[in-house]
Amino acid sequence: MKRANFSNPWMPLLFLLPQLSIIAIFFYYPAVQAMQSSFYLEDPFGFGSTFVGLRNYVETLLSDQYRKAAIFTVVFTFLVSFFSLSISLLLAYKADKVLRGGSTYKTLLMWVYAVAPPVAGLLGVMYFDQSFGLFTYFVADFGWDFKLGVDYYDTATAMVVVAVWKQVPVNFIFFLSGLQSIPKSINEAALIDNNSGFSRFWTITFPLLAPTAFFLLIINITYALFDTFGIIDMLVKAVPANNPMTLVYKVYLDGFRGNDLGGSSAQSVLLMILVLILTVFQFRLIERRIHYT
Amino acid sequence: MTDMTSENPVILSSKEKPKAKKLKLSSIIDHSILIIGSLFMLMPVLMAFTTSTHDHVTIHKEGLMLSIGDQFAENYGAAMFEKGGFTETVDGLTMLMNSLILGIGFAVGKIVISVLAAYAIVYFRLKFATLAFWIIFTTLLLPLEVRILPSYEVVHSFGLSNTYTGLILPLIASATGTFYFRQFFMSVPDELVEAAKIDGAGPFKFLIDILVPISKTMVAAIFIIMFVFGWNQYLWPALITTDETMFTIIRGIRQIILAYAEGNNIPEHGQAMALAVIAVLPPVLIVVFFQSWFVKGLVESEK
Structure with a gap:
């Protein structure tokens, strides 16, 4: 709130009304419903539901399928974050450093931001498909029989590659803006003290970028968890079978294909808790970020 | 990457010849990395475009195409206006x-x-x-x-x-x-x-x-x-x-x-x-x- 402000009593309510009513109807109501139905067992034919306490949670956490998806989600999130962050850091550092063509590279490296995840997934199919994929042809020469949608690890590889490709632009934009905000005088001082570009990067530039990197790590984890749905759905050609899937994909699958409302809701609530933990973590990082800069 | 000249080329390179050569090498490496990065981002969509100008039998036989084909008008016309191309009732x-x-x-x-x-x-x-x-x-x-x-x-x-x-x-x-x-x-x-x-x-x-x-x-x-x-x-x-x-x-x-x-x-x-x-x-x-x-x-x- 501002020091100077208006004191009209009803007008702010009027201004808040659209936002509050939309989130009440389309956010709080569904979220509460998810929590509620996670404690119930829905009759698959729609004849009411029975209260089952924590059974949905216990069954979810004990199921092999869920554990498999959880492990995949963790590995997938780690790989996607690691590769997209390191690739874009390298590219941003170079784009900041070159004397000519910096802005051209910037455009070339960031436009993929606008490509929708499912389109990225479709392009991924074109590259990794068994019968006509370019990558499949290529690795066949090295004796790698790449089977998208059949072999678990091959499919996982394709998912990681496409997800990284889609996420590089966002990281690149933030890293570049972080690099450009480092005062020139610091770089010049470092240049006098240290001859090696490599060690200059790790001792001066990287620590100054650390707050950006921490913040991006959270963004990347959120991306890998939630925004990769389209990529995964495309790469498995909407037929998940025994293919790797993330927890969000499983929420969708159990809820809409499996008609397991209770189980799917329990998974939703578990994801909510996960996001809550991430957010608390993020707020603490933001506090630290202020100290840095 | 391992030299100091790249950041300040004018002053240093005019004084010392060998550094000027080193500068070139480092900036070639920088540009190569950026070009490879740009191609990595660009190629999938570019190849989607070039492929979209070929007819489906060719694509099915030969995979993704890098050349421009002659089916641009046909494919884009069909994708834009043909009802039922993929979705039965919608163009x-x-x-x-x-x-x-x-x-x-x-x-x-x-x-x-x-x-x-x-x-x-x-x-x-x-x-x-x-x-x-x-x-x-x-x-x-x-x-x-x-x-x-x-x-x-x-x-x-x-x-x-x-x-x-x-x-x-x-x-x-x-x-x-x-x-x-x-x-x-x-x-x-x-x-x-x-x-x-x-x-x-x-x-x-x-x-x-x-x-x-x-x-x-x-x-x-x-x-x-x-x-x-x-x-x-x-x-x-x-x-x-x-x-x-x-x-x-x-x-x-x-x-x-x-x-x-x-x-x-x-x-x-x-x-x-x-x-x-x-x-x-x-x-x-x-x-x-x-x-x-x-x-x-x-x-x-x-x-």
Whole structure:
């Protein structure tokens, strides 16, 4: 709130009304419903539901399928974050450093931001498909029989590659803006003290970028968890079978294909808790970020 | 990378010859890395375009094509106007229109609602301001994907399936925009509202005549981000639209994959790629042309 402000009593309510009513109807109501139905067992034919306490949670956490998806989600999130962050850091550092063509590279490296995840997934199919994929042809020469949608690890590889490709632009934009905000005088001082570009990067530039990197790590984890749905759905050609899937994909699958409302809701609530933990973590990082800069 | 000349080439390279040579090597490495990176980003979409100019039999036999074929008009024509290419009753043009409505409707709706809410939170003495703040900002925690099933049930029970309202409103139910405008309004100097009050301007007049005009670039920046976000939505439109005339173009992409999965006859790769190119073109053009606004919006909004 501002020091100077208006004191009209009803007008702010009027201004808040659209936002509050939309989130009440389309956010709080569904979220509460998810929590509620996670404690119930829905009759698959729609004849009411029975209260089952924590059974949905216990069954979810004990199921092999869920554990498999959880492990995949963790590995997938780690790989996607690691590769997209390191690739874009390298590219941003170079784009900041070159004397000519910096802005051209910037455009070339960031436009993929606008490509929708499912389109990225479709392009991924074109590259990794068994019968006509370019990558499949290529690795066949090295004796790698790449089977998208059949072999678990091959499919996982394709998912990681496409997800990284889609996420590089966002990281690149933030890293570049972080690099450009480092005062020139610091770089010049470092240049006098240290001859090696490599060690200059790790001792001066990287620590100054650390707050950006921490913040991006959270963004990347959120991306890998939630925004990769389209990529995964495309790469498995909407037929998940025994293919790797993330927890969000499983929420969708159990809820809409499996008609397991209770189980799917329990998974939703578990994801909510996960996001809550991430957010608390993020707020603490933001506090630290202020100290840095 | 291992020399000091690259940062300051003029002074150093004129003094010492060997360093000049080293400088060249280091900048060649830098440029090579950037070119490889650019190609990595560019190639998939570029090859989708070149492939989309070939007929499907060639593509099926030879895979992705790097040359430009002669089927451009046929494939794009079919993807845009032929009903039933992939989706039985809907053509590309209708899907494009639906995507446009979703993108613009989402962006405009979100901006209007967030500006109003942020204005109320920042500029009014409000008893329950903190409560309103928390009610709104809790929504940042849970993306639609997490509460997808109950959201679907709620929207469906309101009879909003296959309507633009049902498509757009649940996506608006989050606080990203409000948070962003709150940050911006906080940075606007207090003197402005004091001066306006002395001049006798009420809250409405201050909002319309002063605050909105000075927020113009911010609004443009957030519009681009939101438009791209709305245009690229996939899971929600896939669930809430079952009537094919309501499909967005991104939703239409899913039909391609479903056709592939069935795999009865040779898939129309050319048309599929044409549709993919059409689907990415509008948001890509906006991001490229309004690059500086877009980058500003992205970097500022995530702070």
